[in-house]
Amino acid sequence: MEIYRIIDVNLNRAREGIRVLEEVARFSLANRKLFEEFKRLRHFIKEIEKSLAGNPLWYRDAQNDPGQELSSEEMARNNLREVVLANAKRAQESMRVLEEFGKLLDAAIVPNAKKARFLLYDLEREVLALIKSAVDLTLYLLTDDAYLNEEKFWRVIEDCLKNGVTAFQYRAKGKKGAEMYREGMRLKELCEKHGVSYFVNDRLDLGMALNADGVHVGQEDLPLEVVKKHFPGKIIGLSATNYEEGITGIKAGADYLGLGPIFPTSTKEDAAPPCGVEVIRKLKEEFPNTPVIAIGGIDKEKVSEVIRAGADGIAVISAVFGAESPAKAVYELRETIIKAKE
Ligand SMILES: Cc1ncc(COP(=O)(O)OP(=O)(O)O)c(N)n1
Ligand SMILES: Cc1ncsc1CCOP(=O)(O)O
Numbered sequence: 157m158e159i160y161r162i163i164d165v166n167l168n169r170a171r172e173g174i175r176v177l178e179e180v181a182r183f184s185l186a187n188r189k190l191f192e193e194f195k196r197l198r199h200f201i202k203e204i205e206k207s208l209a210g211n212p213l214w215y216r217d218a219q220n221d222p223g224q225e226l227s228s229e230e231m232a233r234n235n236l237r238e239v240v241l242a243n244a245k246r247a248q249e250s251m252r253v254l255e256e257f258g259k260l261l262d263a264a265i266v267p268n269a270k271k272a273r274f275l276l277y278d279l280e281r282e283v284l285a286l287i288k289s290a291v292d293l294t295l296y297l298l299t300d301d302a303y304l305n306e307e308k309f310w311r312v313i314e315d316c317l318k319n320g321v322t323a324f325q326y327r328a329k330g331k332k333g334a335e336m337y338r339e340g341m342r343l344k345e346l347c348e349k350h351g352v353s354y355f356v357n358d359r360l361d362l363g364m365a366l367n368a369d370g371v372h373v374g375q376e377d378l379p380l381e382v383v384k385k386h387f388p389g390k391i392i393g394l395s396a397t398n399y400e401e402g403i404t405g406i407k408a409g410a411d412y413l414g415l416g417p418i419f420p421t422s423t424k425e426d427a428a429p430p431c432g433v434e435v436i437r438k439l440k441e442e443f444p445n446t447p448v449i450a451i452g453g454i455d456k457e458k459v460s461e462v463i464r465a466g467a468d469g470i471a472v473i474s475a476v477f478g479a480e481s482p483a484k485a486v487y488e489l490r491e492t493i494i495k496a497k498e
């Protein structure tokens with residue numbers, strides 16, 4: 157009898173998890189194909205239930221189920237990605253339980269539960285990839301110690317986030333972990349408030365501790381594959397200073413490239429020589445699906461040229477933080493990008 161209860165609870169769990177994923181596909185991603193696949197999967201699970209000799213419902217006893225209370229983990233969801241991860245996991249685990257207890261009750265359900273579990277792994281990957289590609293890297297603002305330590309920084313940064321920055325990277329070179337955690341957290345909260353994607357430069361540990369949307373690594377930082385392995389489902393960007401590094405990075409699975417310096421820059425002392433806009437064109441011709449974000453010496457006058465060469469966005473420091481009015485600079489850069497993309 158308790159086996160039927162276990163089966164009942166897990167059939168319900170799986171259906172609930174899949175239902176949430178179905179709504180994400182339908183309303184958040186507006187993806188009909190995925191929406192229909194989740195719906196089919198839910199019906200498939202209904203069929204598993206019907207195929208059982210007994211009816212699990214006869215044994216339902218929700219009142220006396222000690223596992224009914226929500227754990228604090230179940231209540232905390234910070235974004236769509238976490239909703240997807242939690243609900244996919246819930247449905248996959250339920251299928252695993254069905255596989256195990258099905259062996260005691262009705263071996264015929266085992267292969268079907270397994271099939272559903274593997275389908276869920278594939279669908280979860282597809283949904284997460286779509287969520288990642290929904291991140292807007294059009295106007296990506298980075299910090300630099302010189303500006304970060306200015307007194308006016310906190311006022312300036314909020315103005316920038318309000319006026320058109322779409323992604324932000326916490327990039328600090330000369331600070332200790334405790335300060336970076338405090339500062340990084342304060343910046344993450346501001347980004348969340350303004351709907352701006354939040355990245356951490358160089359440091360996987362800090363990115364994980366802050367639950368950032370992603371981490372950006374350069375050629376001399378932790379290897380891309382290591383960062384991808386330890387921060388699954390997050391957006392991992394890679395710097396490329398030329399065509400060869402760009403190709404290697406794309407093939408290694410970078411979610412986007414930070415390509416540059418495109419033009420001379422005085423912000424980064426150890427920057428490679430400028431690579432020019434033609435590299436953008438070549439990379440985008442060969443790999444149109446990987447976002448290329450141009451960086452280095454980009455200001456209002458140069459934006460159109462990099463966007464017309466095919467860049468998906470620009471990453472800037474001095475054009476914004478060095479401007480008399482950073483908020484105005486952000487606004488104008490955004491307008492120019494939009495026009496150049498038309
Ligand atoms: C978006 C983006 N592109 C390039 C870089 C540069 O990374 P890296 O070469 O590792 O140099 P530092 O920024 O760490 O000095 C970046 N941070 N972001
Ligand atoms: C971090 C970085 N990586 C390549 S160039 C650069 C500095 C970009 O700063 P600026 O926009 O002021 O040229």
Ligand SMILES: [Mg+2]
Nearest residue numbers: 358373374377
């Ligand atoms: Mg770096």
